[in-house]
Amino acid sequence: MKFWRVPLDATEVEVTQGVVHIIEDRCKGCGFCIVYCPRDVLEESPHFNARGYHPPRIKKEGACVNCHYCETICPDLAIYSVEAQTASS
Amino acid sequence: MTKRKNQLTHPLDSLVRTDRIPHIWCPGCGIGTAFSACLIAMKSSGIDLQKTTMVSGIGCSARVPGYTNLDSYHTTHGRAIPFATGMKLGNPELNVVVFSGDGDLFAIGGNHFIHGARRNMDITVICVNNLNYGMTGGQVAATTPSMSKTTTTPMGNPEPPFNLPLLAFASGATYVARWTILHTRELTKSIEEALQRRGFSFIEVLAPCPTGYGRRNRERPLDSLRFYQEKSIVKNDAHPADIILDYQKGITLGTFVNVDRPTFTDIYEKTCRLDPAACM
Numbered sequence: 001m002k003f004w005r006v007p008l009d010a011t012e013v014e015v016t017q018g019v020v021h022i023i024e025d026r027c028k029g030c031g032f033c034i035v036y037c038p039r040d041v042l043e044e045s046p047h048f049n050a051r052g053y054h055p056p057r058i059k060k061e062g063a064c065v066n067c068h069y070c071e072t073i074c075p076d077l078a079i080y081s082v083e084a085q086t087a088s089s
Numbered sequence: 090m091t092k093r094k095n096q097l098t099h100p101l102d103s104l105v106r107t108d109r110i111p112h113i114w115c116p117g118c119g120i121g122t123a124f125s126a127c128l129i130a131m132k133s134s135g136i137d138l139q140k141t142t143m144v145s146g147i148g149c150s151a152r153v154p155g156y157t158n159l160d161s162y163h164t165t166h167g168r169a170i171p172f173a174t175g176m177k178l179g180n181p182e183l184n185v186v187v188f189s190g191d192g193d194l195f196a197i198g199g200n201h202f203i204h205g206a207r208r209n210m211d212i213t214v215i216c217v218n219n220l221n222y223g224m225t226g227g228q229v230a231a232t233t234p235s236m237s238k239t240t241t242t243p244m245g246n247p248e249p250p251f252n253l254p255l256l257a258f259a260s261g262a263t264y265v266a267r268w269t270i271l272h273t274r275e276l277t278k279s280i281e282e283a284l285q286r287r288g289f290s291f292i293e294v295l296a297p298c299p300t301g302y303g304r305r306n307r308e309r310p311l312d313s314l315r316f317y318q319e320k321s322i323v324k325n326d327a328h329p330a331d332i333i334l335d336y337q338k339g340i341t342l343g344t345f346v347n348v349d350r351p352t353f354t355d356i357y358e359k360t361c362r363l364d365p366a367a368c369m
Contacts, residue, residue, distance in 0.1 A: 023097045028116035030310055036271070053116065072129060072273040075114060075121020077099045 119296025
């Protein structure tokens with residue numbers, strides 16, 4: 001992560017890791033999650049879902065910080081993230 | 090559907106009638122986001138969901154209670170607030186949430202809204218403002234901005250729109266806020282706050298309507314969200330008269346009013362329920 005001034009506790013704070021789950025057949029392809037993901041984790045996938053929309057897919061594996069923004073902005077309840085099971089936890 | 094590829098369960102699925110999902114809202118419609126913000130707020134606010142009901146009138150936004158896995162009521166057009174009032178008076182223990190659209194609450198049910206706010210009924214009103222009558226095909230509504238095009242105003246809307254927070258404040262609402270669907274965190278927090286407090290709480294949620302309003306005004310849903318991101322200012326405690334929605338200059342968001350006033354139930358109990366000892 002890039003800082004303009006490194007916070008004093010930057011070494012102590014543990015950034016959470018998330019895993020994004022996409023319920024593809026609920027997606028209507030609005031693209032809100034792709035555009036507004038703060039870590040730019042998602043992209044539009046080239047394949048179609050059952051209803052003919054392009055659901056998102058994960059572009060950067062491991063970049064999700066489990067902020068749940070995609071989960072709250074998705075109008076179709078089609079995406080959510082859960083905390084990743086890391087070795088330390 | 091017998092075969093299901095995905096067995097994934099969304100964290101909000103316990104509050105949703107999943108057999109009715111996918112919902113009817115168009116791709117890019119903001120009502121779904123307001124819906125999930127409301128569900129998250131209900132979950133996190135810690136209110137008793139067994140004693141929570143949702144009421145709506147007619148319209149796209151008014152379909153929300155139908156998708157919520159709680160006791161919910163889809164009433165006649167514009168009559169969500171009278172119905173909620175009756176329910177609250179019948180059983181004052183209930184948390185009553187009215188979730189409806191701008192056309193239903195402010196055009197057809199405008200009169201009921203002002204009287205609900207005047208009496209300070211202990212209900213939470215969430216109004217999704219998508220600037221037109223979306224379900225019937227994008228006609229001009231009481232909230233359509235001046236000069237914008239709709240099915241019934243192809244040359245531009247000659248009327249000025251309502252300023253909903255000012256209307257709510259002037260009628261006597263004790264909690265007034267406005268957010269957009271892009272500000273989901275603040276919106277969730279605001280709904281949570283409204284659910285936990287007593288009194289008439291009103292939250293306006295700005296949402297894009299790509300099919301009804303956006304198509305005729307060359308505004309795609311992502312354009313609306315970019316507009317919300319670039320042109321909105323958060324100004325808590327601003328006077329509701331100063332926050333007219335001006336789509337040229339910018340929009341003001343925030344919690345504008347948060348005051349305490351005795352609710353209708355409190356005053357009614359004191360005034361009209363005679364003390365049995367005094368009647369003897």
